[in-house]
Amino acid sequence: MIFLPVLFTTLLAATSAAAASTNTTTSSFPSTLNITTITAHNNQSALECWALDPGYTTSAQAGVSGTAMLPLGPITGNATNILIPGNYDGGRHNAPTIQWVIFLSGVAHITLPNSTDEAWVIGGRNGAILALDTAEVSTQGHYTVYPTEESTLVWEVPLVEVPGHRVLYKRACGGAEV
Ligand SMILES: *[C@@H]1O[C@H](CO)[C@@H](O)[C@H](O)[C@H]1NC(C)=O
Ligand SMILES: *[C@@H]1O[C@H](CO)[C@@H](O)[C@H](O)[C@H]1NC(C)=O
Ligand SMILES: *[C@@H]1O[C@H](CO)[C@@H](O)[C@H](O)[C@H]1NC(C)=O
Numbered sequence: 001m002i003f004l005p006v007l008f009t010t011l012l013a014a015t016s017a018a019a020a021s022t023n024t025t026t027s028s029f030p031s032t033l034n035i036t037t038i039t040a041h042n043n044q045s046a047l048e049c050w051a052l053d054p055g056y057t058t059s060a061q062a063g064v065s066g067t068a069m070l071p072l073g074p075i076t077g078n079a080t081n082i083l084i085p086g087n088y089d090g091g092r093h094n095a096p097t098i099q100w101v102i103f104l105s106g107v108a109h110i111t112l113p114n115s116t117d118e119a120w121v122i123g124g125r126n127g128a129i130l131a132l133d134t135a136e137v138s139t140q141g142h143y144t145v146y147p148t149e150e151s152t153l154v155w156e157v158p159l160v161e162v163p164g165h166r167v168l169y170k171r172a173c174g175g176a177e178v
């Protein structure tokens with residue numbers, strides 16, 4: 001049982017470290033979230049990098065009080081969990097409805113019929129995009145393929161309206177924007 005005091009000391013150290021790191025001010029957070037968006041202009045799908053507006057504010061919500069919070073907009077209908085195998089070709093399609101598409105794992109490669117623009121979406125921390133190119137606004141939609149061996153876990157969350165935003169770039173967000 002010689003290791004018990006060591007364990008106890010380690011726990012104490014971990015506890016005081018946690019206490020010291022509580023309530024980091026929100027000034028250390030970015031001002032907003034930049035999101036790759038599949039939008040449409042003149043009946044054609046297009047990729048853009050959007051900065052959501054409004055951006056982060058300090059939360060008063062129990063459990064995350066004092067942290068940075070940002071609204072993702074009002075949602076509608078059923079959210080969906082989709083499991084896509086590796087090496088899957090989703091083909092050309094329109095967004096079924098305006099929605100958040102949140103890639104939790106895998107890799108999605110998005111391309112366009114009438115442009116050389118493309119987006120590589122890596123599942124995880126920066127895996128959320130907006131897919132807004134419904135058939136009403138885009139004749140041909142976009143292509144999505146999942147070119148790696150890894151399966152893709154994705155959540156689709158249908159939206160009531162397009163979230164407030166500023167257009168940063170007429171292309172997908174890059175490494176510098178997320
Ligand atoms: C962190 O901030 C919240 C809200 O400002 C406050 O209620 C809480 O007591 C703070 N926690 C610590 C450990 O200071
Ligand atoms: C949500 O899914 C349930 C179960 O499939 C279905 O009965 C319901 O109509 C759906 N709601 C909407 C708004 O699509
Ligand atoms: C878009 O590309 C398709 C083929 O991918 C072509 O048939 C169509 O004419 C193009 N439309 C425009 C407006 O460039």
Ligand SMILES: *[C@@H]1O[C@H](CO)[C@@H](O)[C@H](O)[C@H]1NC(C)=O
Nearest residue numbers: 042043044136137138139140
């Ligand atoms: C988009 O194209 C469809 C045919 O594919 C056409 O019916 C519609 O009027 C076009 N809309 C706009 C805004 O150009």
Ligand SMILES: *[C@@H]1O[C@H](CO)[C@@H](O)[C@H](O)[C@H]1NC(C)=O
Nearest residue numbers: 030032033034168176177178
């Ligand atoms: C969003 O993009 C802007 C403009 O490129 C950049 O200044 C900002 O740091 C980015 N935000 C994040 C969270 O990366």
